[in-house]
Structure formats: structure tokens, C-alpha cells
Amino acid sequence: MIKDVRKSVGLTQKQFSALFEIPIDVVKSWDSGRRKPPEWAEKLIIEKLNSIKETTSQ
Secondary structure, three states: OHHHHHHHHOOOHHHHHHHHOOOHHHHHHHHHOOOOOOHHHHHHHHHHHHHHHHHHOO
16 A cells, blocks of 8 residues: 555655655565554555645645
8 A cells, every 4th residue: 555655646755765764675674564553544645645646646
């Protein structure tokens, strides 16, 4: 889910990692499905990504 929203915003894994200060290896494991973020964190990240998406599309 985060991967889809991240891509729709146009962020690479590296950019996403830097923006949220999440280690790149964690981002890669989320994208591949090997790991899942906590549900509360996923909701907050998606909310922030959607906010970024709205700001950039205006």
C-alpha cells in the first residue's frame, strides 16, 4: 500500500527513505512484502504522502 502511494507521488525509495528518515533497507523490505510497517505508522505515512500529492498537484 505504501509503495503504491509512494509511486503515485513520484518518490523513489531513496527519496522516501530520506524524507521519512526510514532506513533504505526497511523501505525495500516493505516494498517487496518481506516486512510490514506497524498499522499506525502506515496510516500516518500514507496520510502524509497524500498531503504531499495534493500540494504538488496544485
